[in-house]
Amino acid sequence: MKFSVSHGGDKVEERLAKAGVSRRDFMKLCGTVAAVMGMGPAFAPKVAEALTSKRRPSVVWLHNAECTGCSESILRGMNPPFAELILGVISLDYHETIMAAAGEMAEKALHEATHSEHGYVCVVEGAIPTAEDGIYGKVAGRTMLDYNTEYVNKAAAVIAYGTCATYGGVQAAAPNPTKAVGVREITDKPVINISGCPPNPYNLLGTVVHFLQNGIPELDGEGRPVMFFGDSVHDKCPRQKFYDEDKFAESFGDEGARKGYCLLHVGCKGPYTYNNCPTVKFNQTNWPVEAGHPCIGCSEPNFWDAMAPFYEEA
Amino acid sequence: MSGKKPVAAPVKATPKSSYNGPVVVDPVTRIEGHLRIEVEVENGVVADVRSSSQLFRGLEIILKGRDPRDAQHFTQRSCGVCTYTHALASTRCVDNAVGVKIPKNATLIRNLVLAAQFMHDHIVHFYHLHALDWVNVANVLNADPKKAASLSNSLNENRKESAADFAAVKDTVKALIESGQLGPFTNAYFLREGGHDAYYLPAEADLMATKHYLDALKLQVKAARLMAVFGAKNPHTQFTVVGGVTCYEAMTEARLKEFTDLYAETSAFVRNFYIPDLLAVASFYKDWAGIGKTTNFNACGEFPEDEYDLNSRFLPQGTILNNDISKVYDFDPTQIEEHVKYSWYEYGSPKHPYAGETKPKYTKLGDKEHYSWMKAPRLDGKSTEVGPLAQVLVAFARGHKPVVDAVNYVLKYLNVGPEALFSTLGRTAARGIETLVIANQTQVWLDEFKANIASGDKEIYTEWEMPDEAQGVGFVNAPRGTLSHWIDIKKGKISNFQLVVPSTWNLGPRDDSGVMGPVEEALMGTPIFDPMRPVEILRTVHSYDPCIACGVHVIDSKTGQTRKFRIL
Numbered sequence: 084m085k086f087s088v089s090h091g092g093d094k095v096e097e098r099l100a101k102a103g104v105s106r107r108d109f110m111k112l113c114g115t116v117a118a119v120m121g122m123g124p125a126f127a128p129k130v131a132e133a134l135t136s137k138r139r140p141s142v143v144w145l146h147n148a149e150c151t152g153c154s155e156s157i158l159r160g161m162n163p164p165f166a167e168l169i170l171g172v173i174s175l176d177y178h179e180t181i182m183a184a185a186g187e188m189a190e191k192a193l194h195e196a197t198h199s200e201h202g203y204v205c206v207v208e209g210a211i212p213t214a215e216d217g218i219y220g221k222v223a224g225r226t227m228l229d230y231n232t233e234y235v236n237k238a239a240a241v242i243a244y245g246t247c248a249t250y251g252g253v254q255a256a257a258p259n260p261t262k263a264v265g266v267r268e269i270t271d272k273p274v275i276n277i278s279g280c281p282p283n284p285y286n287l288l289g290t291v292v293h294f295l296q297n298g299i300p301e302l303d304g305e306g307r308p309v310m311f312f313g314d315s316v317h318d319k320c321p322r323q324k325f326y327d328e329d330k331f332a333e334s335f336g337d338e339g340a341r342k343g344y345c346l347l348h349v350g351c352k353g354p355y356t357y358n359n360c361p362t363v364k365f366n367q368t369n370w371p372v373e374a375g376h377p378c379i380g381c382s383e384p385n386f387w388d389a390m391a392p393f394y395e396e397a
Numbered sequence: 398m399s400g401k402k403p404v405a406a407p408v409k410a411t412p413k414s415s416y417n418g419p420v421v422v423d424p425v426t427r428i429e430g431h432l433r434i435e436v437e438v439e440n441g442v443v444a445d446v447r448s449s450s451q452l453f454r455g456l457e458i459i460l461k462g463r464d465p466r467d468a469q470h471f472t473q474r475s476c477g478v479c480t481y482t483h484a485l486a487s488t489r490c491v492d493n494a495v496g497v498k499i500p501k502n503a504t505l506i507r508n509l510v511l512a513a514q515f516m517h518d519h520i521v522h523f524y525h526l527h528a529l530d531w532v533n534v535a536n537v538l539n540a541d542p543k544k545a546a547s548l549s550n551s552l553n554e555n556r557k558e559s560a561a562d563f564a565a566v567k568d569t570v571k572a573l574i575e576s577g578q579l580g581p582f583t584n585a586y587f588l589r590e591g592g593h594d595a596y597y598l599p600a601e602a603d604l605m606a607t608k609h610y611l612d613a614l615k616l617q618v619k620a621a622r623l624m625a626v627f628g629a630k631n632p633h634t635q636f637t638v639v640g641g642v643t644c645y646e647a648m649t650e651a652r653l654k655e656f657t658d659l660y661a662e663t664s665a666f667v668r669n670f671y672i673p674d675l676l677a678v679a680s681f682y683k684d685w686a687g688i689g690k691t692t693n694f695n696a697c698g699e700f701p702e703d704e705y706d707l708n709s710r711f712l713p714q715g716t717i718l719n720n721d722i723s724k725v726y727d728f729d730p731t732q733i734e735e736h737v738k739y740s741w742y743e744y745g746s747p748k749h750p751y752a753g754e755t756k757p758k759y760t761k762l763g764d765k766e767h768y769s770w771m772k773a774p775r776l777d778g779k780s781t782e783v784g785p786l787a788q789v790l791v792a793f794a795r796g797h798k799p800v801v802d803a804v805n806y807v808l809k810y811l812n813v814g815p816e817a818l819f820s821t822l823g824r825t826a827a828r829g830i831e832t833l834v835i836a837n838q839t840q841v842w843l844d845e846f847k848a849n850i851a852s853g854d855k856e857i858y859t860e861w862e863m864p865d866e867a868q869g870v871g872f873v874n875a876p877r878g879t880l881s882h883w884i885d886i887k888k889g890k891i892s893n894f895q896l897v898v899p900s901t902w903n904l905g906p907r908d909d910s911g912v913m914g915p916v917e918e919a920l921m922g923t924p925i926f927d928p929m930r931p932v933e934i935l936r937t938v939h940s941y942d943p944c945i946a947c948g949v950h951v952i953d954s955k956t957g958q959t960r961k962f963r964i965l
Binding site: 139141149150155158160176187252254334343365369375395 | 433455456463475480534569576581584626631633759858
């Protein structure tokens with residue numbers, strides 16, 4: 084299916100302004116996305132161009148076995164608020180957490196969006212329960228397995244957003260009672276994995292920008308965009324200098340903890356975890372290690388089993 | 398909160414159809430998780446209800462055998478909307494099991510982050526999950542921006558909104574509709590051809606609420622940041638540990654200032670926008686003070702001074718029975734039992750959370766005898782509602798001054814008696830009252846925290862030892878109500894972990910005696926105007942702010958003895 088995008092259509096700014104998005108806010112957002120993508124500030128106009136097609140790209144967001152934290156990360160985590168841009172930049176045609184319609188009228192919206200000639204980007208949140216033909220999770224009377232297979236396979240592009248959609252997440256931790264899996268297990272289509280529990284929303288927006296401009300970005304062995312997941316958390320950690328000096332917290336109450344020393348000995352999984360938390364941060368302000376808590380490795384496959392116990396040195 | 402009362406029309410008669418037959422709402426949107434509501438309508442009125450949870454995850458099974466310290470990270474993934482509440486419940490639960498007494502600063506920091514969670518959660522609920530049940534966005538096109546500005550400014554002296562602000566929002570809505578890509582508003586119930594009679598607001602009130610819907614989208618980013626200042630991130634905070642908290646940074650001048658400024662902005666929005674908007678909208682929908690009634694309520698109270706003493710909580714614990722607010726009983730968690738007769742599990746008699754045994758046994762959709770992955774928790778055998786209405790009623794009945802004052806203000810504003818609280822409108826108003834009282838009290842905790850640091854107390858963590866065997870319980874009165882986590886530790890590992898969750902209390906199915914759960918009871922008798930667009934069902938279901946992912950658990954434990962725990 085063809086996906087229509089025409090960059091920098093007519094009267095884009097006017098349309099954004101009408102949608103309550105100021106040019107200043109919009110360019111600020113584009114600058115942030117450019118920075119997260121590892122580009123200089125000069126790249127911001129390119130981001131802006133990608134995000135302002137004539138017809139707003141349609142996005143269909145599916146919820147499965149999840150906690151809605153991934154949706155929340157988008158709503159709560161971006162500044163200027165990405166939610167505002169929903170009205171001006173994309174057309175969020177199906178998203179159970181925020182859509183006005185419910186029941187049959189919601190299903191109708193999903194049908195219209197997924198049968199439109201213009202195509203759609205499918206973002207998947209949550210794992211897909213596959214045990215006993217998928218009975219452990221249903222939406223509108225259909226198993227999530229059935230429902231995701233159809234809408235993922237029809238999409239112009241598929242993004243698995245969050246550790247549940249990418250690798251199965253918490254419900255897939257041993258013994259995985261519902262045989263929950265990530266999206267790649269149910270389709271042969273290329274799926275871009277943006278992991279994290281929750282992920283950083285800028286990693287999603289950066290991926291969308293890259294996709295609109297140059298197609299699928301370079302992915303690592305776990306299907307994640309290298310530009311966001313190329314370095315370990317430890318590599319970029321501001322506390323790395325203490326690691327180099329052999330200065331560690333040995334408990335959460337000792338002098339090392341008070342002084343902000345390296346948390347490796349109280350369980351930090353930063354050296355084994357690939358993500359950009361230390362540089363991009365969350366909610367524009369903080370991230371676990373800065374709050375004195377070890378990284379639990381939440382963007383790695385199978386982290387609930389591989390990284391636990393979380394408070395023991397690996 | 399001061400402001401002029403809008404002149405509302407007399408109480409409307411709720412419109413209904415003459416429809417007979419089933420109505421199924423699946424998916425119920427603007428909630429967390431997967432919920433299906435099946436009702437039977439007779440002559441335009443709901444005559445039978447089944448609330449059916451559609452997802453099973455099995456977190457309790459997954460927790461078995463793991464390190465008790467790790468439980469909070471797993472359980473927090475119950476829900477990313479009411480994030481932090483499960484992490485806190487699990488941490489309190491393990492604190493309780495190992496018997497550690499955490500420092501005063503740690504309690505204050507935990508309380509401050511929870512207060513921020515309440516403000517964020519309830520603002521988002523009112524504007525983004527609930528408002529579209531009452532507000533007709535399409536009607537904005539008929540509004541006069543000048544009149545909308547004067548309406549809005551008349552509601553609160555701190556509002557300084559201009560006609561141009563409202564004209565811009567009207568343009569936004571117009572542009573969206575003209576683009577033909579309605580996005581999240583596609584097929585909204587209010588877009589019904591010929592109009593939807595169940596929406597009553599004047600166009601200017603619809604425009605005002607739509608503008609504040611957009612404003613609240615921006616504000617809630619800051620409310621979430623307020624949590625992250627101490628809590629590392631939102632969703633899914635990462636700063637609590639058994640024995641206290643880890644965020645030494647919270648005691649630095651920079652972090653304290655950041656928290657103070659964001660708190661000032663968030664709480665001002667609660668006072669100047671959320672509460673006046675809630676009251677203005679409610680004044681047009683007073684017929685809903687007679688719809689959505691339930692009978693019994695429980696709350697475990699919240700914001701402790703001493704983490705182990707339920708009676709040291711700022712909002713008090715208690716139980717209200719048979720809509721009688723002249724009496725309030727102590728909340729007794731030893732009386733909790735869960736029933737499974739109507740759930741998708743093999744049958745077993747009702748059990749206390751420490752002593753159940755359950756095996757999933759799915760039948761099919763539309764089965765009237767087995768219809769939900771949720772169980773039916775009961776307190777002393779009774780179906781009890783939890784959440785803001787329960788907490789406000791308990792506090793009101795106990796004469797808690799800030800709550801009494803706020804409730805009386807609301808009742809006077811709407812010109813209704815206390816019986817109006819027992820309704821969908823009362824439930825939605827109670828959420829605002831709870832937010833306001835917590836937002837005001839946060840200043841007290843923040844001042845106390847600053848004074849404690851200034852006095853030289855910099856302790857946020859207490860060392861402790863993991864026992865070989867122990868049991869513990871942690872209670873959190875979360876934004877959605879009574880939440881308890883129960884742990885049984887053997888050989889230093891989790892032998893059994895249970896969550897009894899607000900949405901299970903509220904949205905669970907019938908019990909062994911066939912008595913409905915609260916949301917089922919509340920939906921009975923609801924008039925339905927258009928069975929294809931049953932906004933009336935959404936109003937009552939959303940008034941509970943459902944969180945279905947939390948509510949779906951399986952107990953898989955060996956029969957054990959109910960332990961005596963010291964909480965009251």
